[in-house]
Amino acid sequence: MSDPDINHQVVLARRPQGEPVLSDFWAAHSPRPTIRDGELLLRTIYVSIDPAMRGWLAETQGYVETVAVGAVMRSFGLGEVVASRHPDYQVGDLLVAVTGWQEWSAVDPAGVLHRVARSDVALSASLGVLGITGLTAYVGIVDIGRARAGETVLVSSAAGSVGSAAGQIARAQGARTIGMTGSEEKRRLCLDTFGFDACINYREVDDLTEALKELCPDGIDVYLDSVGGATLDAVLPVLAQNGRIAICGTISEPSGAASPGPRPNRQILVKRLTMQGFLATDYLARLPEISDLLTTMIQDGKLMHLEEITEGLHAAPQALEQLLAGKNQGKSIVRVGPETT
Ligand SMILES: NC(=O)c1ccc[n+]([C@@H]2O[C@H](COP(=O)([O-])OP(=O)(O)OC[C@H]3O[C@@H](n4cnc5c(N)ncnc54)[C@H](OP(=O)(O)O)[C@@H]3O)[C@@H](O)[C@H]2O)c1
Numbered sequence: 001m002s003d004p005d006i007n008h009q010v011v012l013a014r015r016p017q018g019e020p021v022l023s024d025f026w027a028a029h030s031p032r033p034t035i036r037d038g039e040l041l042l043r044t045i046y047v048s049i050d051p052a053m054r055g056w057l058a059e060t061q062g063y064v065e066t067v068a069v070g071a072v073m074r075s076f077g078l079g080e081v082v083a084s085r086h087p088d089y090q091v092g093d094l095l096v097a098v099t100g101w102q103e104w105s106a107v108d109p110a111g112v113l114h115r116v117a118r119s120d121v122a123l124s125a126s127l128g129v130l131g132i133t134g135l136t137a138y139v140g141i142v143d144i145g146r147a148r149a150g151e152t153v154l155v156s157s158a159a160g161s162v163g164s165a166a167g168q169i170a171r172a173q174g175a176r177t178i179g180m181t182g183s184e185e186k187r188r189l190c191l192d193t194f195g196f197d198a199c200i201n202y203r204e205v206d207d208l209t210e211a212l213k214e215l216c217p218d219g220i221d222v223y224l225d226s227v228g229g230a231t232l233d234a235v236l237p238v239l240a241q242n243g244r245i246a247i248c249g250t251i252s253e254p255s256g257a258a259s260p261g262p263r264p265n266r267q268i269l270v271k272r273l274t275m276q277g278f279l280a281t282d283y284l285a286r287l288p289e290i291s292d293l294l295t296t297m298i299q300d301g302k303l304m305h306l307e308e309i310t311e312g313l314h315a316a317p318q319a320l321e322q323l324l325a326g327k328n329q330g331k332s333i334v335r336v337g338p339e340t341t
Pocket of ligand 1: 050051052132136158159162163180183226250251252280281323325
């Protein structure tokens with residue numbers, strides 16, 4: 001961080017046409033913000049790069065307000081409190097909050113997602129496996145998927161941040177785990193590092209349904225679906241009776257566009273399937289408990305997690321472009337400032 005009175009930012013320059021690209025953003029700066037009663041001033045250390053950003057940038061209304069053209073790009077970030085006008089927060093506290101792509105932010109405590117304690121796990125994990133993505137994986141597999149010992153669990157985007165944690169959580173529940181991912185390198189990662197029992201490179205198979213039937217002769221009991229679209233259509237015929245589909249994301253579907261496809265109602269009826277969507281932000285109250293559990297799994301060597309850390313706030317748009325092209329390996333994070341001053 002150069003001049004502490006200047007707040008370097010990345011703002012939305014124009015509404016993306018399709019997938020967001022570098023030229024949809026530009027670098028800007030403003031004076032370091034001042035805070036009002038009840039607020040905190042955060043110095044950003046890391047920002048998170050998430051598939052959800054595609055929806056936040058789309059014209060069509062999603063589950064949160066669309067980022068306005070000219071506004072600082074919305075993001076989760078890990079920051080250090082450098083000034084506080086709220087009795088519950090002290091200078092030096094580490095928080096995950098909606099910081100945006102900027103060096104400094106004036107934050108209302110309502111925008112704080114969780115507090116972070118220093119431990120032997122990297123601080124950046126608070127934006128990944130010990131933050132929203134770990135929470136998403138746990139809720140998807142345990143609460144929504146209700147994965148049990150002896151069952152078969154299928155995970156899409158299996159080498160990614162949510163997917164890799166989900167596979168290992170399902171394995172810890174005693175389930176057999178099958179991954180799907182988009183390259184041979186990531187397929188090997190799923191098998192060798194994340195311990196999936198089997199993994200399919202979906203770009204290399206001619207018929208995904210047939211490939212899944214071969215791997216899962218008794219059917220799939222739980223499907224953690226992060227991609228939707230044609231992949232979901234291909235998985236539905238392989239679901240076992242009483243199977244559960246946890247709808248986690250729709251990354252393969254264009255943001256806001258209608259998604260025509262086979263209607264799943266007949267499959268749902270005949271096989272007594274359950275299909276439920278969920279948003280991790282509805283489960284934030286459980287994050288401390290789940291984060292403790294995942295920390296223990298990491299310390300016991302039962303939960304591997306990868307991070308792809310890009311240097312410098314200016315590189316955030318490129319990191320987003322890479323993520324949406326499937327080129328990230330692990331949780332995508334951008335380092336904005338040092339961990340300690
Ligand atoms: N429900 C919630 O509260 C919640 C919270 C966090 C994340 N999520 C969702 O969880 C999913 C994974 O998020 P993450 O942060 O862990 O990201 P990630 O899996 O680390 O990265 C995204 C991955 O999605 C795959 N992908 C990208 N474009 C795709 C396309 N057009 N079709 C199919 N796959 C594509 C790529 O993997 P492959 O090369 O392997 O296909 C890419 O690496 C996303 O859908 C995200 O929206 C949901």
